[in-house]
Amino acid sequence: MMFQITNAVLLGGHYALIAVGLSFMFQVMKVINLAHGSLAVLAAYGIWLLADRAGLSPFVGVLLVIPPMAVLGWGLQRGLLERAGRGGELLPILTTFGLAIVLDNLMFQQFGADTRSLSPFIGDFAWASWELPGSIFVGKVPVLILLTAILTIGALQMLLARTALGRQIRATAQDPVTAGLVGVDARRISAISSALAMVTVALSGLALGLRGTFDAYAGAPQLLFAFEATVIGGARSLWGTLAGAMVLALAQTFGAMVHPQGFLLGGHLAFLAVLFVRLAAAGGVWHLLKRARA
Amino acid sequence: MSLLQVESLDIRHGQFRAIKGLSVSVTQGEVVALIGANGSGKTTLLRCIAGAARATAGTVHFKGEDITALPAQARVARGLSLVPEGRRLFPDMSVTENLMLGATCDRPGDWSVERVLATFPNLVKRRHALAGALSGGEQQATAIGRALMANPDLLILDEVSLGLSPLVVDQVYASLAAVLTSGTTIILVEQDLARAMRVASRAICLLEGSIALDRPMAQAPREAITAAYFGLGTGVRA
Numbered sequence: 001m002m003f004q005i006t007n008a009v010l011l012g013g014h015y016a017l018i019a020v021g022l023s024f025m026f027q028v029m030k031v032i033n034l035a036h037g038s039l040a041v042l043a044a045y046g047i048w049l050l051a052d053r054a055g056l057s058p059f060v061g062v063l064l065v066i067p068p069m070a071v072l073g074w075g076l077q078r079g080l081l082e083r084a085g086r087g088g089e090l091l092p093i094l095t096t097f098g099l100a101i102v103l104d105n106l107m108f109q110q111f112g113a114d115t116r117s118l119s120p121f122i123g124d125f126a127w128a129s130w131e132l133p134g135s136i137f138v139g140k141v142p143v144l145i146l147l148t149a150i151l152t153i154g155a156l157q158m159l160l161a162r163t164a165l166g167r168q169i170r171a172t173a174q175d176p177v178t179a180g181l182v183g184v185d186a187r188r189i190s191a192i193s194s195a196l197a198m199v200t201v202a203l204s205g206l207a208l209g210l211r212g213t214f215d216a217y218a219g220a221p222q223l224l225f226a227f228e229a230t231v232i233g234g235a236r237s238l239w240g241t242l243a244g245a246m247v248l249a250l251a252q253t254f255g256a257m258v259h260p261q262g263f264l265l266g267g268h269l270a271f272l273a274v275l276f277v278r279l280a281a282a283g284g285v286w287h288l289l290k291r292a293r294a
Numbered sequence: 295m296s297l298l299q300v301e302s303l304d305i306r307h308g309q310f311r312a313i314k315g316l317s318v319s320v321t322q323g324e325v326v327a328l329i330g331a332n333g334s335g336k337t338t339l340l341r342c343i344a345g346a347a348r349a350t351a352g353t354v355h356f357k358g359e360d361i362t363a364l365p366a367q368a369r370v371a372r373g374l375s376l377v378p379e380g381r382r383l384f385p386d387m388s389v390t391e392n393l394m395l396g397a398t399c400d401r402p403g404d405w406s407v408e409r410v411l412a413t414f415p416n417l418v419k420r421r422h423a424l425a426g427a428l429s430g431g432e433q434q435a436t437a438i439g440r441a442l443m444a445n446p447d448l449l450i451l452d453e454v455s456l457g458l459s460p461l462v463v464d465q466v467y468a469s470l471a472a473v474l475t476s477g478t479t480i481i482l483v484e485q486d487l488a489r490a491m492r493v494a495s496r497a498i499c500l501l502e503g504s505i506a507l508d509r510p511m512a513q514a515p516r517e518a519i520t521a522a523y524f525g526l527g528t529g530v531r532a
């Protein structure tokens with residue numbers, strides 16, 4: 001039992017690292033980036049290319065992949081999301097959906113159907129583990145991913161709470177028009193936020209490749225888990241996203257203990273339960289039922 | 295030389311023409327009271343000058359530069375700040391954080407968080423409180439302080455007294471006195487005519503999107519302003 005819970009917490013760290021960028025973009029720009037998972041896979045392929053062709057360690061490779069991902073995030077906001085945003089609330093979501101399809105298929109065309117992994121490039125570290133009291137073994141890679149998730153969220157929260165840039169990001173998130181009236185360039189701040197989100201996406205791409213295997217279409221499940229963790233955690237704080245990721249991973253683990261096929265179902269049930277509790281708290285369930293009957 | 299020059303300004307909300315070919319110029323150091331009934335176009339005009347609303351036609355010049363197409367933050371950087379109607383603070387941030395946001399453009403000048411707190415002493419105790427938890431008077435003080443943090447050359451105050459008790463309005467104006475006499479050019483909207491006549495050096499009455507009266511305050515008796523306010527012909531266009 002302790003073994004399962006420990007592993008669920010480590011898996012939660014992985015989900016948190018994927019979800020933090022999605023949650024951040026949603027909080028600041030009110031955009032649900034459906035290309036989030038595909039972008040993580042893109043980053044994973046970038047790190048894999050650097051390792052496979054240039055023999056660079058994935059831990060060095062990710063440092064080289066971060067700057068282009070940040071530029072990509074800037075361009076994504078300026079070139080696509082900002083324009084799409086002028087067409088209404090739904091258009092940015094549809095745009096990112098289209099972008100996900102384009103990215104998935106371009107990667108399939110380029111890299112084919114072979115699954116890839118980054119673990120062959122890190123030697124013994126891929127299966128190294130620590131022993132905890134009670135002879136529970138934890139893999140070094142999952143622990144590293146959990147720590148990266150906590151550090152990433154901590155750093156982003158510090159940035160938001162303590163710095164001038166963080167204040168401007170929060171002001172833009174709350175009220176972009178008034179932010180402009182006090183001198184904040186909301187367009188620039190949104191682009192910077194998108195770039196920051198893509199930095200976390202690069203890190204989650206590394207985590208994806210180190211933890212297991214990925215292929216061109218691996219983005220969709222990553223997006224799904226990130227989305228569920230974000231919704232469970234609520235949009236108030238990035239620490240909530242971490243908690244949401246933990247709840248998701250625990251629910252999946254318990255689901256798998258109940259039935260071999262229960263892994264995904266357990267997560268979905270937790271997601272739906274939280275969603276309905278939220279709606280009920282907001283008085284929305286009754287409204288929803290009335291509309292369904294009508 | 296005029297600090298602000300508005301020429302043949304037209305603003306439409308769909309079919310509705312909120313501002314009709316309005317021209318006005320404001321000189322350095324003036325304190326202008328903008329007077330008019332609800333719906334006369336005051337807020338629309340001020341939001342357009344500040345860059346939060348688009349002009350349909352016409353131009354706005356500030357310090358001789360055409361700013362008609364500039365976004366709001368670029369106007370703040372040039373020294374034009376608006377305290378919006380309804381305060382529009384960031385409710386999830388503290389008073390200090392709201393004030394520090396005002397300094398985003400980093401214009402040279404002597405306004406600082408300390409000086410704002412010295413000007414509005416009612417904020418000292420509340421400096422770490424969330425803006426959403428403030429009383430109306432404290433919110434208004436924070437909103438004015440936030441605009442002053444940009445060290446503006448032209449400060450626009452929309453509806454200073456809206457939703458405040460008379461006692462609190464007195465406090466806000468007592469604190470504003472230092473700003474009003476500091477030589478900063480100010481345009482303010484004030485529903486209390488007696489107060490507007492006391493603090494301003496010039497009166498502009500807006501009626502259905504056009505200027506009905508524009509005179510130095512000394513030559514604008516109460517009757518003339520009231521007539522212009524209601525569009526009663528007499529006293530209009532002197």
